[in-house]
Amino acid sequence: MTPVIDPLTLLFASIFTSNILLANFLGMCSFIAISKDMNSSNGLGIAVTVVLAITVALSWVVLEYLLIPTGLEYLSFIVFIIVIAAVVQVLEMVIERVSPALYLTLGIFLPLITVNCAIMGAVLFMQIRHYDFWQSLSFAIGSGLGWWMAIMMLAAMRKRYEKSNVPAGLQGPGITFITIGFMAMAFVGFSGMVRVQ
Amino acid sequence: MSQNKYLANLKENVITNNPILVQILGICSTLAVTNLISNTLIMTVGVALVTAFSSWTLSLMNAWIPRKVRMIVQVLVISFYTIIVDIVLRAYAPEVSKNLGPYVGLIITNCIIMGRAEAFAQANRPVISFWDGLTSGFGYMIVLVGLAVFREVLAFGTLMNIPVLPLDFTAGGNNWTIMVMAPSAFFLVAIVIWVSKTLQMKKTGGNK
Numbered sequence: 001m002t003p004v005i006d007p008l009t010l011l012f013a014s015i016f017t018s019n020i021l022l023a024n025f026l027g028m029c030s031f032i033a034i035s036k037d038m039n040s041s042n043g044l045g046i047a048v049t050v051v052l053a054i055t056v057a058l059s060w061v062v063l064e065y066l067l068i069p070t071g072l073e074y075l076s077f078i079v080f081i082i083v084i085a086a087v088v089q090v091l092e093m094v095i096e097r098v099s100p101a102l103y104l105t106l107g108i109f110l111p112l113i114t115v116n117c118a119i120m121g122a123v124l125f126m127q128i129r130h131y132d133f134w135q136s137l138s139f140a141i142g143s144g145l146g147w148w149m150a151i152m153m154l155a156a157m158r159k160r161y162e163k164s165n166v167p168a169g170l171q172g173p174g175i176t177f178i179t180i181g182f183m184a185m186a187f188v189g190f191s192g193m194v195r196v197q
Numbered sequence: 198m199s200q201n202k203y204l205a206n207l208k209e210n211v212i213t214n215n216p217i218l219v220q221i222l223g224i225c226s227t228l229a230v231t232n233l234i235s236n237t238l239i240m241t242v243g244v245a246l247v248t249a250f251s252s253w254t255l256s257l258m259n260a261w262i263p264r265k266v267r268m269i270v271q272v273l274v275i276s277f278y279t280i281i282v283d284i285v286l287r288a289y290a291p292e293v294s295k296n297l298g299p300y301v302g303l304i305i306t307n308c309i310i311m312g313r314a315e316a317f318a319q320a321n322r323p324v325i326s327f328w329d330g331l332t333s334g335f336g337y338m339i340v341l342v343g344l345a346v347f348r349e350v351l352a353f354g355t356l357m358n359i360p361v362l363p364l365d366f367t368a369g370g371n372n373w374t375i376m377v378m379a380p381s382a383f384f385l386v387a388i389v390i391w392v393s394k395t396l397q398m399k400k401t402g403g404n405k
Binding site for chain 2: 022023024025026028029032074075076077078080081082085111114116117119120121124125127128167168169170173174175177178180181182184185187188
């Protein structure tokens with residue numbers, strides 16, 4: 001029903017016009033918890049981007065060649081979550097073996113990612129919107145980059161208002177939500193450029 | 198004794214330790230589904246049921262789960278109940294199921310459920326775990342429905358799809374489009390947290 005979207009447009013759209021965090025609210029929990037600190041935000045951003053790209057591509061293959069031919073689509077939730085957990089586990093082991101330095105920065109974030117809604121959300125969007133392989137991949141990479149960008153921006157802003165005088169009741173999560181709200185408003189400005197659903 | 202325990206738990210999960218307002222858990226789906234009250238109601242009932250049943254199941258299975266694979270067992274139990282909710286929704290409320298889209302599946306990664314399984318069900322008996330899941334879900338529901346009321350009235354001028362505001366509010370592009378869009382959800386959550394936190398601080402003696 002929708003015209004076929006080329007992967008490049010989709011990449012752009014998933015970073016700006018339909019940012020997975022600011023437009024679809026996915027991955028909020030770790031977003032709020034981690035964004036206190038620039039370095040951790042960067043680490044988590046990279047980890048989310050990598051895991052998103054691998055997981056969505058892998059889930060696409062599993063969905064297309066395993067679940068649909070055997071008519072087991074109703075099991076898709078369980079299968080997807082297993083794929084995510086497996087990817088995270090394998091990635092953790094590989095990184096630990098290949099680069100201990102990277103493991104030290106990313107290591108603690110990897111387990112968190114299994115329950116990050118952004119990953120599961122992107123996989124489910126991929127299924128619901130019937131993307132083909134390249135579309136899924138570019139959507140995943142774009143979403144990851146968008147998420148990474150958003151968390152870096154928020155972390156930078158939180159650094160700035162750390163020292164400002166915030167009303168007592170708004171301190172902590174309250175003011176963070178307001179900041180995210182303004183970011184989301186800024187991103188709504190992009191939404192006229194490409195229409196992707 | 199038991200009567201009191203249940204009531205105390207209800208009060209804790211709905212008021213003093215509300216999953217959204219105090220623990221800031223399960224925010225992801227909170228914001229996405231709150232632009233229509235009917236969607237919100239069904240979504241939150243789904244979340245409450247999944248939380249209750251998975252807490253109950255996990256609390257029953259507690260003794261047999263090796264600690265190392267605890268996470269994955271929890272996730273699998275939760276996905277099992279989520280699939281049931283998804284199938285039931287698709288059968289009995291196809292319209293809502295379509296509106297909610299991927300957010301039904303995202304019940305699995307809702308941090309409230311994992312949080313309750315980890316923090317409560319692990320150390321408590323099955324029945325009280327079930328009740329704890331249910332009340333947590335109820336606390337979640339109250340906040341979400343509250344947000345949805347604001348968003349729906351201001352965006353469409355309707356309440357459960359029944360018009361409540363005068364027509365010239367909604368017609369002719371006078372409605373607040375921003376209420377349908379993402380930013381309003383963030384601002385409303387901020388306001389709700391602000392109010393509840395201020396009230397709570399007043400109660401505890403106004404300490405800064």
